[in-house]
Amino acid sequence: MKHLTAICTGTSDGYRIRVLAEGHDDDLVDLFFDWASFRPASAGHRLIEHGYMIRPDARTPEAVNGWREVPGQPGTWSVPVIPTNGGDSVTQPTVSERLVEAVTHWTEGHHDQAQEVLADLARNGTPSLMYGVATGLADMAKEASAKMQGLDADTAFWIISTSDGGRPEDIVPHPHLFAARFITAFANGDTATTLALYGAAFTAPDPELFSHCLEMLLAATGEAVRAATMGALR
Structure with missing residues (x-):
């Protein structure tokens, strides 16, 4: 190159x-x-x-x-x-399968195994591939959230709110806020915001922030899928 x-x-x-x-x-x-x-x-x-x-x-x-x-x-x-658009060492179908594996581990309570799958993708992935990982998780979270609310995932509009009406930036830790914002932006079709959020996490002065943000994105997705699955079984 x-x-x-x-x-x-x-x-x-x-x-x-x-x-x-x-x-x-x-x-x-x-x-x-x-x-x-x-x-x-x-x-x-x-x-x-x-x-x-x-x-x-x-x-x-x-x-x-x-x-x-x-x-x-x-x-x-x-x-x-x-x-960011080439040279990925892992094919997209493999990434999709591994994301399903990670989320399944999370919903079954095997959080360490879920995070290991994510870490393995990060070790072998390019920045472009990891952006695909983030959007793949957000897509699963979007579908699960729509299912829980009985909404059409393609037409619903999503916002972030807090129980007391306060600003999320004032009370939510950065990785949690990243996950909420990324999923919301993806669900609303706001690609510019997902790219900006990803770029901010990737280039943050704290070298650990990026991995923490992806881990929280996995956790949020896993919890959404778990809740949607439990709701379907009730």
Whole structure:
């Protein structure tokens, strides 16, 4: 695979993001945003929306969400990236089967086995594949939730609410909030939000947050499927 680099450059009107490939003269991506200042997290999210993701090994203490200032070029940042649409080491049917296996383990109370299946997928998967894992879990959660409520999964609109009417951000831990937001966005067909949530978790300064978010997504899905199955048996 050719080395790919994303460059974010400040201009008089905002910031320009380009993706460059070693040995190629043309830009793979060329975007412009009217930001007043450099936004490293937002820049990473915009890359995901256009088929590229910051390499995990770029996230170091010396970098800002993977981005580093280019020496001798004020207002210019760079980061190595990888494509999110190819090179998966596990085929999609296998992923689907393993997700069903993980959720089944969870509904049967075998939480450690369920998490091991998820960890195995993460060990062998690319960022693109793991986004597919997240959406696969969200799809099962969506169907289970619709079944419990007696709704049409394809026409229902979903929101997040708390028992006391407070803001979820103020009372819900980050991994729990990620799972709730991701499932809700997926159920509403909001791909831009699922990509943004995934990108934020993947590029978070805390290297453990991403795995915790996926584990909570698995737990939420497993509990939804378990509840829907129990309801069907009553």
